[in-house]
Amino acid sequence: MPVPNSPKYVYAFAEGNKDLKDLLGGKGANLAEMSNLGLPVPPGFTITTEACRAYLAGGEEPTGLRGEVDAHLAALEERMGRRLGQPDDPLLVSVRSGAAFSMPGMMDTVLNIGLSDASVDGLAAQAGDERFAWDSYRRLIQMFGKTVLGVDGELFEERLESAKDAKGAASDLDLDASDLRSLVTAYKELVAKEAGQDFPQDPRTQLDLAVRAVFSSWNGERARLYRRQERIPDDLGTAVNIVAMVFGNLGADSGTGVAFTRDPATGKQGVYGDYLANAQGEDVVAGIRNTVSLADLERLDKSSYDQLLDIMRTLEDHYRDLCDIEFTIERGTLWMLQTRVGKRTAEAAFRIAAQLVDQGLIDEDEALRRVTGAQLAQLMFPRFAERTERTERAGASGDGPDAGDDGDFRPIARGIAASPGAAVGRAVFDQDTAVEWANNGDRVILVRRETNPDDLAGMVAAEGILTSRGGKTSHAAVVARGMGKTCVCGAESLDVDPGRRRFTAPGGIEVGEGDVISVDGTSGCVYLGEAPVVPSAVVDYFEGRTAPTDGESDALVPAVHRIMAHADARRRLRVRANADTGEDAERALRFGAEGIGLLRTEHMFLGERRKHVERLVLADTDDGRTAALDALLPLQRRDFADVLAAMDGLPVTIRLLDPPLHEFLPDLTDLSVRVALAEARGEEDADDRALLDAVRRLHEQNPMLGLRGVRLGLVIPGLFAMQIRAIAEAAAERVREGGTPHAEIMVPLVGGVQELEIIRDEAHSVFAAVAEETGAEVSFPVGTMIELPRAALTAGQIAEAAEFFSFGTNDLTQTTWGFSRDDVEASFFTAYLDAGIFGVSPFETLDRDGVGRLVALAVSEGRATRPDLALGVCGEHGGDPESVRFFHDVGLDYVSCSPFRLPVARLEAGRAAVARDGGKGGDTR
Ligand code: ADP
Ligand code: MG
Ligand code: MG
Numbered sequence: 001m002p003v004p005n006s007p008k009y010v011y012a013f014a015e016g017n018k019d020l021k022d023l024l025g026g027k028g029a030n031l032a033e034m035s036n037l038g039l040p041v042p043p044g045f046t047i048t049t050e051a052c053r054a055y056l057a058g059g060e061e062p063t064g065l066r067g068e069v070d071a072h073l074a075a076l077e078e079r080m081g082r083r084l085g086q087p088d089d090p091l092l093v094s095v096r097s098g099a100a101f102s103m104p105g106m107m108d109t110v111l112n113i114g115l116s117d118a119s120v121d122g123l124a125a126q127a128g129d130e131r132f133a134w135d136s137y138r139r140l141i142q143m144f145g146k147t148v149l150g151v152d153g154e155l156f157e158e159r160l161e162s163a164k165d166a167k168g169a170a171s172d173l174d175l176d177a178s179d180l181r182s183l184v185t186a187y188k189e190l191v192a193k194e195a196g197q198d199f200p201q202d203p204r205t206q207l208d209l210a211v212r213a214v215f216s217s218w219n220g221e222r223a224r225l226y227r228r229q230e231r232i233p234d235d236l237g238t239a240v241n242i243v244a245m246v247f248g249n250l251g252a253d254s255g256t257g258v259a260f261t262r263d264p265a266t267g268k269q270g271v272y273g274d275y276l277a278n279a280q281g282e283d284v285v286a287g288i289r290n291t292v293s294l295a296d297l298e299r300l301d302k303s304s305y306d307q308l309l310d311i312m313r314t315l316e317d318h319y320r321d322l323c324d325i326e327f328t329i330e331r332g333t334l335w336m337l338q339t340r341v342g343k344r345t346a347e348a349a350f351r352i353a354a355q356l357v358d359q360g361l362i363d364e365d366e367a368l369r370r371v372t373g374a375q376l377a378q379l380m381f382p383r384f385a386e387r388t389e390r391t392e393r394a395g396a397s398g399d400g401p402d403a404g405d406d407g408d409f410r411p412i413a414r415g416i417a418a419s420p421g422a423a424v425g426r427a428v429f430d431q432d433t434a435v436e437w438a439n440n441g442d443r444v445i446l447v448r449r450e451t452n453p454d455d456l457a458g459m460v461a462a463e464g465i466l467t468s469r470g471g472k473t474s475h476a477a478v479v480a481r482g483m484g485k486t487c488v489c490g491a492e493s494l495d496v497d498p499g500r501r502r503f504t505a506p507g508g509i510e511v512g513e514g515d516v517i518s519v520d521g522t523s524g525c526v527y528l529g530e531a532p533v534v535p536s537a538v539v540d541y542f543e544g545r546t547a548p549t550d551g552e553s554d555a556l557v558p559a560v561h562r563i564m565a566h567a568d569a570r571r572r573l574r575v576r577a578n579a580d581t582g583e584d585a586e587r588a589l590r591f592g593a594e595g596i597g598l599l600r601t602e603h604m605f606l607g608e609r610r611k612h613v614e615r616l617v618l619a620d621t622d623d624g625r626t627a628a629l630d631a632l633l634p635l636q637r638r639d640f641a642d643v644l645a646a647m648d649g650l651p652v653t654i655r656l657l658d659p660p661l662h663e664f665l666p667d668l669t670d671l672s673v674r675v676a677l678a679e680a681r682g683e684e685d686a687d688d689r690a691l692l693d694a695v696r697r698l699h700e701q702n703p704m705l706g707l708r709g710v711r712l713g714l715v716i717p718g719l720f721a722m723q724i725r726a727i728a729e730a731a732a733e734r735v736r737e738g739g740t741p742h743a744e745i746m747v748p749l750v751g752g753v754q755e756l757e758i759i760r761d762e763a764h765s766v767f768a769a770v771a772e773e774t775g776a777e778v779s780f781p782v783g784t785m786i787e788l789p790r791a792a793l794t795a796g797q798i799a800e801a802a803e804f805f806s807f808g809t810n811d812l813t814q815t816t817w818g819f820s821r822d823d824v825e826a827s828f829f830t831a832y833l834d835a836g837i838f839g840v841s842p843f844e845t846l847d848r849d850g851v852g853r854l855v856a857l858a859v860s861e862g863r864a865t866r867p868d869l870a871l872g873v874c875g876e877h878g879g880d881p882e883s884v885r886f887f888h889d890v891g892l893d894y895v896s897c898s899p900f901r902l903p904v905a906r907l908e909a910g911r912a913a914v915a916r917d918g919g920k921g922g923d924t925r
Helices: 021-036 049-058 065-080 120-127 130-148 153-167 177-195 203-217 221-230 294-300 302-319 346-358 364-369 373-379 387-396 431-439 453-461 475-483 537-542 556-570 582-590 607-618 622-646 668-680 686-698 710-715 719-736 753-774 789-793 795-801 809-817 821-827 829-834 848-865 881-890 899-914
Strands: 010-012 044-047 093-098 110-113 239-244 255-262 269-277 323-330 333-341 409-414 416-419 422-428 444-448 464-467 486-489 495-497 502-505 509-512 516-520 525-529 574-578 596-600 651-655 742-747 782-786 804-807 870-873 894-897
Touching: 010 021, 010 065, 021 044, 021 049, 021 093, 021 239, 021 333, 044 065, 049 065, 049 203, 049 239, 065 239, 093 203, 110 130, 110 203, 120 130, 130 153, 130 177, 130 203, 153 177, 203 239, 255 294, 255 302, 269 294, 294 302, 302 323, 302 333, 346 364, 346 373, 346 556, 364 556, 364 899, 373 537, 373 556, 373 881, 373 899, 416 475, 422 431, 422 464, 431 444, 431 453, 444 453, 444 516, 453 475, 453 821, 464 475, 464 516, 475 486, 475 821, 475 829, 486 516, 537 556, 556 899, 574 582, 574 899, 582 622, 582 899, 596 894, 607 622, 607 686, 622 651, 622 719, 668 686, 710 719, 710 753, 719 742, 719 753, 742 753, 742 804, 753 782, 753 795, 782 789, 782 795, 782 848, 789 795, 789 809, 789 848, 795 804, 795 848, 804 848, 809 821, 809 848, 821 829, 848 870, 848 881, 881 899, 894 899
Parallel strands: 422 444, 444 464, 464 486, 574 596, 574 894, 596 651, 651 742, 742 782, 782 804, 804 870, 870 894
Antiparallel strands: 010 044, 044 239, 093 110, 093 239, 255 269, 255 323, 323 333, 409 525, 416 486, 422 516, 495 502, 502 509, 516 525
């Protein structure tokens, strides 16, 4: 019982419930919940995460813990009518770890604790089954030896295999009691040799060592790394569950199984699961023998089957969601060993949410909470048609059995789904070939053991990337995600031989350079041949190509439509698109844009127009400069007129020219060579010479931090005024045609209010002049990007001159961290991710702790100066699910992102508005 002043460290199942996850871990909380629902859960108790924290802090069991365990164990023994390890009739228990979050690297469960040389015969006599008793004992020594004493698990497997070989046995079931007895002897010798200590015979010592091992596994290397990457706090600790054993290995009328309350792939209701007779624990998922489907259990044990289905219905109604469960049948009696809200595919997440609304189990807010932007994003990539689908279609079209010509592609390997999408192309094994073939119009897949910065050009040229090594944070994975390119990495069954330009897949399949392969970055599957690609039904719906109400209300598209409509109704954040052309703008509108948050003007200075930029740079008189600007003015006016027409009535934020001018001039090396060659031939070209001087003059060591943004506008007289005039004139034209243009002038890279004041004043005089010339009322808000730390830090001053802020979080991330994305992503990011310095790239998800603080500061100081300051974000983070949540919480008015990401932003903005967790993000059920 609790010692005075010490916390309560142990909870009987009857004392817990599903909301106590932080204290009892997910497994313990749900065991308590099921037990309190009256479901058949073997009795047991849970040692809290708090006990674990105390153990880890003090290096020993906290005072009071032992006494509490004594009391709960005594109560359990009383209830079961036998003592732990009692020689003639032993009570056995399992010791199971279980933290609030499920986490790789935590200690595996140990079953059959309490069994020893002294009680194995007692167990045999009680069960009337000698084989069962020795099977349980050998399992205990194996699990305990491996997880508690740290003996290499392979060594046990080797001995099991040789016992089977010696007998000519096909499976573990063919080993009889005496075989298993010998195996126990072999295991004990193994433990003594490898662990330097005997397998403990005292039942309570077994229990205590196992509990302690669970505590310690919290700080195992894998668990720590995982927590660092997922930003799960290190000080949560894990709970430990001690559960009376029930036995699935007691003969043909016993067994163990797993099940889902509905199909985790489609959400369909039905009977989904696997069952393995005469087996224990993980056997059913470990592939040691062939399992049967759950439906077959009806034949094997109808009453347990009916009871199980009944329980599944109870759980669904109670949790109001898809649950997955673990169960065991002991001689015809059903026992529930675990449940939790089950993982599901993206498609199933939407369909299940819609089904549960239809069933009246949840409301629409809850449906919205149960799907994520990341899941929606997954549904928006094209995917490969499934084989069955192809066969069905072939059958339906009435062609012969060969009509599907399935021979043209087949799965050959599976790796890690690192960056989603479906890519088809010819296999190439080095970057030069990738670039050369791609330039010739071939689609290629770059295949490497792993990639490094030297492969970058090849990755850019390829449709997709396939590697045989490395995980989700490998170079290939990080860079591919950054580029939005399909990637499967770590396909370890492939033997890649770049020297011979080929790889070998299981079964000896050789794939050489030029052979067509297909790579599925959503599932991790690799196919030989060209797999047919199906466009995303969800994108077809957003594009307006399919009706939202086709099919059942829980079919994918109708489900997405319902949930999107609810998100739109609930969200406070507006969404805008980053779009540069009328065409982009139209797509953005179809995808739900409520304006343009970033229209970049740099694209408008390329191609034919470069010559005007060259003239502008070369001009050494005011007249020369004016002539160049005059030539650009009408071109710009037309650009803006198109977009203002497409977005009539909606805000369009136009960013004045941002990149350094040298980007519009010829390459320094090319030009130097041209001039040198001409000189050698004695035919000097004065224009080229002057251009070369200008390129040299404008050459920068670090262009990202050089002459760009507002600095250009201040150094090149008339440049920004020309752009502003083009906007004002285009708007005046729209007004004359009866339109309602809402332009907003955005000044990039401002670091101090003085820079902005000069441009603002210039803008106001241009507006006045154009209004006078055209008679149209054209005056638009002038604002700035906040993309330099200094701008964020002086936001209070800048807001005096700015009517709006738009956070340029890409540059703000670069300048806050002091690294340039192109350089670091390709070179050392993977090392940083591996070391857990950050869990995801700060270019994917906004770094709340650093960049996020600058944003929050600028929001509050900006609004303090100007309460009606409009606030938005136009970096790519505007379409990232987790970042959208942050922008909602920090009080922005809108997010702006690429048209394709708009649905994700709308959904996440809706989720943010109905969130229950105070905006921490993620589903915490
Ligand atoms: P995990 O966290 O890996 O799912 P579990 O603690 O659920 O590990 O246990 C591993 C396996 O052992 C599961 O199949 C579970 O159902 C089974 N198991 C756990 N405790 C018992 C018990 N008391 N009696 C019978 N089987 C058990
Ligand atoms: Mg389990
Ligand atoms: Mg920028």
